[in-house]
Amino acid sequence: MVKSLRSTLHGGLRLGKVNIFPNREALNHAVASAIVKCAQHSVALRGRFSIALSGGETPRSIYQLLHQVPFHHQMPWQQTHIFFTDERTVPPDHKDSNFGMANSALLSRVPLLQENIHRIEAEDPQPKAAAHRYAETLEKFVPRRHQLPQFDLVLLGVGTDGHVASLFPGTTILQETAQLVAAVMVEKFKTWRISLTFPVINHADNIFIIAAGSEKASVLKQVFISNSQAKFPVQQLQPEGTLSWFLDKEAALKLPASK
Numbered sequence: 001m002v003k004s005l006r007s008t009l010h011g012g013l014r015l016g017k018v019n020i021f022p023n024r025e026a027l028n029h030a031v032a033s034a035i036v037k038c039a040q041h042s043v044a045l046r047g048r049f050s051i052a053l054s055g056g057e058t059p060r061s062i063y064q065l066l067h068q069v070p071f072h073h074q075m076p077w078q079q080t081h082i083f084f085t086d087e088r089t090v091p092p093d094h095k096d097s098n099f100g101m102a103n104s105a106l107l108s109r110v111p112l113l114q115e116n117i118h119r120i121e122a123e124d125p126q127p128k129a130a131a132h133r134y135a136e137t138l139e140k141f142v143p144r145r146h147q148l149p150q151f152d153l154v155l156l157g158v159g160t161d162g163h164v165a166s167l168f169p170g171t172t173i174l175q176e177t178a179q180l181v182a183a184v185m186v187e188k189f190k191t192w193r194i195s196l197t198f199p200v201i202n203h204a205d206n207i208f209i210i211a212a213g214s215e216k217a218s219v220l221k222q223v224f225i226s227n228s229q230a231k232f233p234v235q236q237l238q239p240e241g242t243l244s245w246f247l248d249k250e251a252a253l254k255l256p257a258s259k
């Protein structure tokens, strides 16, 4: 059973389409299938597919699914261009690296062209320089539409504090409008992160937000039923294209629609 609802403005966020799945397996299959559909559509329309992958734990099993039957054979790998929403300031082979996770779960197992894999060079001791270089990479390799590089698809997870990508509560990057990519000091981890900013995320043709597990239920409830001013970074999303949520039943437990 899949529950689906469409919602409008909540606390500033246009909620888009909300899909709720009975378990993690159904969620993973639905996301993998939606990624394939988006990729095929983009290639049919424009001859290529640009996707920004998120890090964190949630997408790992989705990435693993994409190199399995039937998805492996359905994805237009040769026309797919891989980017990242954000990165931790560690080398690519570090256990915390978002690239490292995506690479071992998916990228190293499928026939992508190496030159189409664009990682954030976050091992650079100067995170601002790495962010600047990644913005140049976007300018060069993500087609501009209406003044900004436009991804066909941006995948996002959401943290229990309402962050998406590395756009954490109380950080200066939330107000960034000039740069496509920025480095930000995240005090709670006492570390720098490098992240796409809201203007380029919002400009994507499609955004998928994926959340699983009961630890996400509380923040999602607040995001979905809040009528007040945006309180969480995820509520700063103002998608210019489509926004789709993919939630498992546990993450959606406190949403009115899941009862």
Ligand code: 6PG
Binding pocket: 054, 055, 056, 057, 058, 059, 085, 086, 087, 088, 098, 156, 157, 158, 159, 163, 164, 165, 166
């Ligand atoms: C990262 C992210 C981040 C992530 C959320 C959710 O580098 O950690 O890209 O925004 O998507 O923190 O993480 P989980 O999937 O681990 O809950």
